[in-house]
Amino acid sequence: MMRKLIRYALYLCGSLLLIVLLYGAAAVLLGNWRIQAQKGAEKADITVYLISNGAHTDIAMPLHHPAFSWVRYASPQDTAGGSPNARYIAVGWGDRKFYLETPTWGDLTATTALRAIGGLNPTALHVSFLDDVPENERTAAITVSERQYRQLAHNIAADFQQENGRSLPIRGAHYADNDAFYEANGRYHLFNTCNTWSNRHLKQIGAGGVAWTPFAHDVMNAFPSSHRKDER
Numbered sequence: 001m002m003r004k005l006i007r008y009a010l011y012l013c014g015s016l017l018l019i020v021l022l023y024g025a026a027a028v029l030l031g032n033w034r035i036q037a038q039k040g041a042e043k044a045d046i047t048v049y050l051i052s053n054g055a056h057t058d059i060a061m062p063l064h065h066p067a068f069s070w071v072r073y074a075s076p077q078d079t080a081g082g083s084p085n086a087r088y089i090a091v092g093w094g095d096r097k098f099y100l101e102t103p104t105w106g107d108l109t110a111t112t113a114l115r116a117i118g119g120l121n122p123t124a125l126h127v128s129f130l131d132d133v134p135e136n137e138r139t140a141a142i143t144v145s146e147r148q149y150r151q152l153a154h155n156i157a158a159d160f161q162q163e164n165g166r167s168l169p170i171r172g173a174h175y176a177d178n179d180a181f182y183e184a185n186g187r188y189h190l191f192n193t194c195n196t197w198s199n200r201h202l203k204q205i206g207a208g209g210v211a212w213t214p215f216a217h218d219v220m221n222a223f224p225s226s227h228r229k230d231e232r
Contacts, residue, residue: 080177090133093123093197094193097121121188191214193214195216
C-alpha cells in the first residue's frame with residue numbers, strides 16, 4: 001500500500017512539473033512571437049498607453065474623446081476623491097478576489113492564488129482616473145486611428161457588467177483616491193490573465209502585441225518606448 005502511495009505521489013509531482021515546464025515553454029515561445037501592427041491608410045492620431053507595474057498591465061485612454069466617452073461606463077464620481085481633473089482612464093482586468101484581497105504581494109495566500117489560476121472566482125475591472133499619463137520605462141505610447149480606438153473602447157466596455165444600462169461599481173473598493181472597481185465579464189485563469197487581456201485587446205484592433213503571454217514584460221516589450229529599453 002505504501003509503495004502505491006509513493007508511486008502515486010511521484011507520478012503526481014512529475015505530472016505537475018511537466019505541466020509547469022510546458023506552460024513556461026509556451027510562455028517563452030509565444031511571448032517572444034511578436035504580432036506586427038497593421039498599417040493602413042487611415043490617419044493614426046489618437047494615443048493610447050500601455051502601463052505596467054511590473055506584474056500587471058493597464059490600458060490608458062482619453063477619458064473624453066469624440067469617438068468615445070467613458071463616463072457612461074466608468075465615472076470619476078465613483079472614486080473616493082472624485083478625480084475632478086482626470087483626463088485619462090486606465091483600465092485593467094483580473095480576478096476579483098485577487099484584486100480586492102491582495103493589495104500587496106504580502107497579502108497573497110495559496111488559496112487565493114489557486115482559485116485565481118483555476119478560474120474559480122468572478123472577475124473585476126480596476127479603473128484609475130489620471131490627470132496625466134506617467135512618462136517612464138513602464139509606459140508605452142501606442143498611436144491608433146479613430147476606427148481602431150473606437151473598436152478598442154467598445155471591446156473593453158463590453159467587459160463591464162451592466163444592469164439596466166449601467167455599470168456596477170464595487171462600493172467601498174479603492175486602492176487610492178483616484179480609482180474604482182467594477183464588476184466584470186469573463187473568467188480569469190492560468191491561460192487568461194490580466195496581461196493576456198491587455199495583449200488580446202491591442203491585437204484585436206491591429207495595434208500589435210505578441211502571440212500569447214501571461215506576463216507583463218512580454219506585452220510591454222512588444223511596444224517600444226523612448227523611455228524604456230527593450231529587455232530582450
